[in-house]
Amino acid sequence: MAERRLDGRVERGNQTRRLVLERTVRIGSSEGLEALSLGRLAAELKLSKSGVFALFGSKEELQLATVRAASRIYxxxxxxxxxxRPPGLARLWGLSEVWLRYSAxxxxPGGCFFQRVRVEYSSRPGPVQDAVRAADTAWRTFVQQTVLEAQEAGEIASHRSAEQLAFELTALWESSxxxxxxxxxxxxxxxxxxxxRALLRAVATTEPEFLAGAGA
Structure with a gap:
């Protein structure tokens, strides 16, 4: 019986944590992580402040948990x-399409969560900046690796810097x-x-159908 009561409390705690994080990622994307507070969340979600505090312990831990939750959504x-998508140029074009759809x-609700918090924490040293930087590094490494896979498949010219191409692609996405x-x-x-499309056509060794047209 005691075990069932404990399991029930744990599950209720997990549900409350999910509810809070659903709210914090929305606030973070629109207002930034500094806009988060345990009191605000308790009031908006009609929860006890002590209950929210018991789940996160501090504003910083709440911010870190929000970055982790946003990373899972991303x-x-x-x-x-x-x-x-299969690795190669098709995956690189597909990555562009899914990123633009994710933003659009x-x-x-505030657009790209990580673009928002990168600006907010670019000059704020500490654990939250470390978490944001780690997420950003992992993302940019993924884009660069996707370019490298296309080069290894012979679909993008090998002389082109993968790092530079990844930078140019992310700049277009983030600007939009x-x-x-x-x-x-x-x-x-x-x-x-x-x-x-123009960027990929300039570096592609062949022109697949998905790059040839004017549409998506």
Missing amino acids: QDNVIDAALA ERVF NTQSVLTGSDAPYPRARAGV
Whole structure:
């Protein structure tokens, strides 16, 4: 009986934690991680402040848990979706498509969560900056590795720097996200898509059908 009561408390705690993190990733993407507070979350979600404190212990731990939760969402919506494509140029183009969709569909209501918090924590040393930097490094490494796979498949010219190409691609994606959030318009996404297409056509050793047309 005592074990069942303990299991029930643990499950309720897990449910509350999920509820809180669903809210914090939304706030973080729109207002930044500094906007988070245990008191605010308790009030907005109609929870006890002591209960929220028991789950996270401090604002910093709440921020770190939010970065981890956002990373899982990003993994599901961007990285895993891209990995469903075969490695090579098709995966690289697919990565561009899923990233633009992730931003356009507002998986996070403030646009790209990590673009928001990178700016916020670029000059704030500490554990949260470390977590944001680690997530950013993992993402950029993934993009560069995707470029390298296309080069190893002979689909992108081998003389082109994978690091530079990855930088240029992410710059196009992030610019479209910033402009769309700022203006409330979807117009930046086809412009980014056209830029990615032109960039990939310039480095591709052949021109597959998905790069030839004007559409997605």
